Amino acid sequence: MTESPAYFAHPTAVLDEGCRIGAGSRIWHFAHLMPGCELGEGCSIGQNVMIADGVRLGRNVKVQNNVSLYTGVECADDVFIGPSVVFTNVRNPRSAVPRRNHYQLTLLARGVSIGANSTIVCGVRLGEYAFVGAGAVVTKDVPPYALVYGNPARQHGWMSTHGHRLNFDEAGRAQCPESLEYYLLTEQQVSRISPTEAVC
Numbered sequence: 001m002t003e004s005p006a007y008f009a010h011p012t013a014v015l016d017e018g019c020r021i022g023a024g025s026r027i028w029h030f031a032h033l034m035p036g037c038e039l040g041e042g043c044s045i046g047q048n049v050m051i052a053d054g055v056r057l058g059r060n061v062k063v064q065n066n067v068s069l070y071t072g073v074e075c076a077d078d079v080f081i082g083p084s085v086v087f088t089n090v091r092n093p094r095s096a097v098p099r100r101n102h103y104q105l106t107l108l109a110r111g112v113s114i115g116a117n118s119t120i121v122c123g124v125r126l127g128e129y130a131f132v133g134a135g136a137v138v139t140k141d142v143p144p145y146a147l148v149y150g151n152p153a154r155q156h157g158w159m160s161t162h163g164h165r166l167n168f169d170e171a172g173r174a175q176c177p178e179s180l181e182y183y184l185l186t187e188q189q190v191s192r193i194s195p196t197e198a199v200c
Contacts, residue, residue: 019051022059037069040077058110072103072122079108082116082134089122109144111161118153131159145183145190158183158190166190173198 006023009015013027018035025043027033036053039045043057046065051057055069058077063069065083072089075081089103104123108114112126115134126132130142133149133156142148147157147165158166160176160183168174172185175198182198184191 046083064116070103073106073108075108075112076110076128078111080113081108082114082118084117085114086117086119087122088120091122113163115149129159129161131163143189158185161192 007021007025007027009027010029012029014032015027016033016035019033020038021033022039022041022043024041025039025045027045029047031045031047031049033051034053037051037055039057040059040061042060044062045051046063046067048066049063050068052069052071054071055073057075058079060077061075061079063081067081067085068087070087070089073087087106090099091104093099106120106122107125109126109128109130111129114120114132115136117134118132118136118138121137121139124138124141126142127144127146129145131147132138132142132153133147136149136153137151138148138153145158146155147159148155160166160179160181162176162178164176164178166174166176166183168185174183174185175181182193182195184193184197
């Protein structure tokens, strides 16, 4: 365990030698951080969470209760992972066939949110601010700002950085009702734009 007085760990948490924990992080009951995992600053790790060797979390990542982050998972800053989300790291597991050298990367870009009880099949990339609805089974890449849900998960719209559904007008422009930021939809890609661009 990296020595640092700048984070909190509940007495029941297991912090293996060699894990790295950023300042301001909070680690709750019965969590287990394995050697070689890395948490950025200000992370929140819920009850009964396991973080395996090689997993990297950016700043301000929130992992809710009962989640296992297996080797191959990488999260950028500001990612939210809901309760009981399931990750995998091998596409074709067999108990009798060792596949430790075949772990696939699963990449969660900045601002991704994953709803409770979702399953993220390994080898996919969730783009910036993608939003995965509760109970979804994600089997392929998700574009930035996309809203997906269902089994298998399919896209059903777009979300703002503040987590609101975006309703685009005929010109392909939308505004978040909370942040008041503007967005532009062109060729099935969403980007943030300035207020000046929104009125042009």
